[in-house]
Amino acid sequence: xxxxxxxxxxxxxxxxxxxxxxxxxxxxxxxxxxxxxxxxxxxxxxxxxxxxxxxxxxxxxxxxxxxxxxxxxxxxxxxxxxxxxxxxxxxxxxxxxxxxxxxxxxxxxxxxxxxxxxxxxxxxxxxxxxxxxxxxxxxxxxxxxxxxxxxxxxxxxxxxxxxxxxxxxxxxxxxxxxxxxxxxxxxxxxxxxxxxxxxxxxxxxxxxxxxxxxxxxxxxxxxxxxxxxxxxxxxxxxxxxxxxxxxxxxxxxxxxxxxxxxxxxxxxxxxxxxxxxxxxxxxxxxxxxxxxxxxxxxxxxxxxxxxxxxxxxxxxxxxxxxxxxxxxxxxxxxxxxxxxx
Numbered sequence: 001x002x003x004x005x006x007x008x009x010x011x012x013x014x015x016x017x018x019x020x021x022x023x024x025x026x027x028x029x030x031x032x033x034x035x036x037x038x039x040x041x042x043x044x045x046x047x048x049x050x051x052x053x054x055x056x057x058x059x060x061x062x063x064x065x066x067x068x069x070x071x072x073x074x075x076x077x078x079x080x081x082x083x084x085x086x087x088x089x090x091x092x093x094x095x096x097x098x099x100x101x102x103x104x105x106x107x108x109x110x111x112x113x114x115x116x117x118x119x120x121x122x123x124x125x126x127x128x129x130x131x132x133x134x135x136x137x138x139x140x141x142x143x144x145x146x147x148x149x150x151x152x153x154x155x156x157x158x159x160x161x162x163x164x165x166x167x168x169x170x171x172x173x174x175x176x177x178x179x180x181x182x183x184x185x186x187x188x189x190x191x192x193x194x195x196x197x198x199x200x201x202x203x204x205x206x207x208x209x210x211x212x213x214x215x216x217x218x219x220x221x222x223x224x225x226x227x228x229x230x231x232x233x234x235x236x237x238x239x240x241x242x243x244x245x246x247x248x249x250x251x252x253x254x255x256x257x258x259x260x261x262x263x264x265x266x267x268x269x270x271x272x273x274x275x276x277x278x279x280x281x282x283x284x285x286x287x288x289x290x291x292x293x294x295x296x297x298x299x300x301x302x303x304x305x306x307x308x309x310x311x312x313x314x315x316x317x318x319x320x321x322x323x324x325x326x327x328x329x330x331x332x333x334x335x336x337x338x339x340x341x
Contacts, residue, residue: 025051027266028075030067032060032082032171033253034208034231036286041080044282045273051266059206060086060171067095067258074260077267080274081125083171083207084114085178087254088320091121096256099268103275103294111293114252117317125274126253126283126290129243129309130175133211133229137238138220147221149245150180154195162199163210164223166337168329171251172207176223177328178319179249182312193336200341215239225251226304227289234287234302247310253290 027045031038035057042055058066060082067079067090079087079096090096098120104112111124134147144157153162165173181189201219204210210222211229215237222229229241255274261267273279280292284300291299291306318324 025049025266027051027053027263027270028077029053029055029270030063030076030079030258031055031057032063032079033057034228034286034288037283037288038081040282040286041274041279044279045270049269049273051269059165059169061167061169061174062205064090068093071095071259074258074262076258077261077263078270079256079258080270081253081255083175084122084124084252084254084316085174085320085325086171087122087256088114088118088316089322089325090256091118092320092322095259096121097259097261099257099271101268101272101275103272106277106295107275107293108295110252114254114316117320122254122256123275124252124293125255125280126292127250127306128225128227128253128290129250129304129306129311130172130179130224130248131226131229131241131243131304131309132221132223133214133226133232133239133241134221135214135217135219135238136240138214138217142220144220146240148242150183150192150248151246153199153221153223154192155199158199158221160199160201161220162196162223163202163204163213163219163221164196164200165207165210166203166205167332169205170207172225172228173203173223174325174329175225175249175251177332179312179314181328182249182315182319183247190331190335193332194339197336197339198341203337211239225290226309230289230302230304231287234289241304243304243309245310247312249312249314250306252316 038057042053064086114124167173167177208228211224213219214222215232226241232239277294277296280294280297289303
């Protein structure tokens with residue numbers, strides 16, 4: 001057979017192979033929640049749909065950075081979970097796709113408000129209030145007072161006793177930074193962050209890492225979402241969860257379809273499935289204590305009750321905007337992170 005015919009036959013075979021691969025039931029999922037929850041979501045969706053899921057777990061900030069890096073050649077299909085601010089920023093920058101799920105009418109108003117703030121390029125899947133937790137055994141051992149307020153964390157007796165994540169990589173820590181600025185005003189808020197910096201023993205990459213370290217006795221206090229602190233106490237660690245007395249911010253954990261997704265049909269199936277009450281009710285089975293966005297989903301009785309917590313009127317649109325987020329992070333990098341401890 002002539003070489004030209006062989007080359008042509010090979011090209012056709014390659015094309016057909018590529019088409020088969022493109023139409024295969026598969027999904028690439030970027031998950032920004034706790035590892036156990038991400039694994040549960042992957043395996044349950046695979047079992048219920050027959051769609052194979054390639055899941056990667058990273059923090060919110062890392063996932064957003066990955067979407068930006070892959071913008072010209074997207075590798076992922078769906079970004080599920082993590083704080084809403086970077087989802088809003090990704091929507092603003094055109095990294096995600098508009099989608100109106102048929103499940104929308106089953107969701108809480110705050111989930112829909114998140115979607116509307118992003119031109120329907122993201123949607124709320126869970127919510128949780130910011131706070132901190134402490135290891136009561138270490139607190140007693142070191143004869144430290146019980147912290148009840150944000151202001152308490154800057155006291156000199158807590159020097160080297162506190163962990164929080166880096167707001168560049170962690171949506172949790174960025175929510176904390178934006179919360180303090182809204183709660184105290186920008187000038188006073190950054191003075192607070194500078195004072196807190198003196199007491200920080202480590203800035204972690206992941207938002208939940210500080211309270212896991214506190215549970216293991218590696219630090220006394222961890223600044224996290226309250227549901228992550230509850231998860232540690234539910235697992236048997238000596239952690240006490242605190243809602244700061246001055247008031248606090250909260251997150252709307254979100255989900256977005258990645259623009260240019262290779263598996264669009266599978267991505268939309270996942271998106272709709274992830275908004276069902278059945279899927280969201282399973283979170284408590286893996287000790288995830290966020291509040292679900294589907295009105296009919298069942299949350300754990302251990303989940304923090306937002307109605308009992310003093311919440312600020314968190315401005316998601318402003319602090320989820322690209323310019324504001326970049327500005328605050330740059331200011332934190334320049335004015336806070338470089339200071340001696």
